[in-house]
Amino acid sequence: MNIKLSHKDIGRLLDRSARQVDGGTLEALHAARRHALLRQRSSTPLWIGLDGVLFGHQQLSRRAFGWLIAAAVATLLLINLGSWYHASEHNHGDIDIAILTDEMPVDVYID
Amino acid sequence: MRIRPLLLIFALSLASLPASAQPWEKLTAQQQDVLSPFANSWDSLLEKEQHNLLGIAKRYPKLAPQKQQRLREQLDKWSKLTPEQRRRAREKYKAFSKVPAEKREEVKKMVREQHPSQTGSEVPPATPSP
Numbered sequence: 001m002n003i004k005l006s007h008k009d010i011g012r013l014l015d016r017s018a019r020q021v022d023g024g025t026l027e028a029l030h031a032a033r034r035h036a037l038l039r040q041r042s043s044t045p046l047w048i049g050l051d052g053v054l055f056g057h058q059q060l061s062r063r064a065f066g067w068l069i070a071a072a073v074a075t076l077l078l079i080n081l082g083s084w085y086h087a088s089e090h091n092h093g094d095i096d097i098a099i100l101t102d103e104m105p106v107d108v109y110i111d
Numbered sequence: 112m113r114i115r116p117l118l119l120i121f122a123l124s125l126a127s128l129p130a131s132a133q134p135w136e137k138l139t140a141q142q143q144d145v146l147s148p149f150a151n152s153w154d155s156l157l158e159k160e161q162h163n164l165l166g167i168a169k170r171y172p173k174l175a176p177q178k179q180q181r182l183r184e185q186l187d188k189w190s191k192l193t194p195e196q197r198r199r200a201r202e203k204y205k206a207f208s209k210v211p212a213e214k215r216e217e218v219k220k221m222v223r224e225q226h227p228s229q230t231g232s233e234v235p236p237a238t239p240s241p
Contacts, residue, residue: 105185109199110192
């Protein structure tokens with residue numbers, strides 16, 4: 001026998017089967033579903049408040065929040081260090097002042 | 112792990128991020144006065160050039176009056192150079208600073224004779240600070 005069932009037909013059959021399940025089994029299935037939902041990780045974006053509360057469904061522990069801030073600080077420090085190195089490499093302020101206040105005219109240093 | 116000190120460091124790190132290029136209109140009156148030769152070209156300068164010039168404007172009030180005058184005279188010419196010419200001028204100045212003092216004085220004497228109006232003979236020689 002080859003019966004083709006549509007999605008609606010399958011849904012209806014499943015509903016009917018579910019109605020025939022006894023109360024105990026139904027309750028066990030409900031409990032399993034609730035448990036699964038509780039354990040499910042939230043896929044919402046993480047927005048963190050100052051108290052470590054995620055605007056979503058979860059809350060970070062203070063320790064995890066601390067690590068997160070430490071990582072951000074370390075990243076910023078690295079960026080600052082890089083910028084400082086770059087700036088000091090190109091900082092000609094001292095030499096410019098020396099040239100501009102020297103008795104020799106600037107022209108003599110130009111080709 | 113204590114969070115408050117970390118938050119403080121975080122805020123300080125943000126505050127210490129290098130300032131980006133700023134438009135001429137945002138400069139203070141003192142900065143605009145010292146850097147007036149760059150008024151027209153300021154916005155097209157590279158960020159590092161602006162940074163250098165702002166450093167000069169910052170240190171300008173601490174210079175002796177003679178040096179302030181000399182700097183103003185030279186800054187006008189300096190503003191007309193290309194970044195590449197300024198770079199080469201710095202290199203030459205550094206190289207010239209390494210020449211023995213006697214030789215340097217000879218060269219200066221020669222320049223004074225050739226360009227008497229352009230030399231700031233009353234300005235004491237300046238050396239780049241470390």
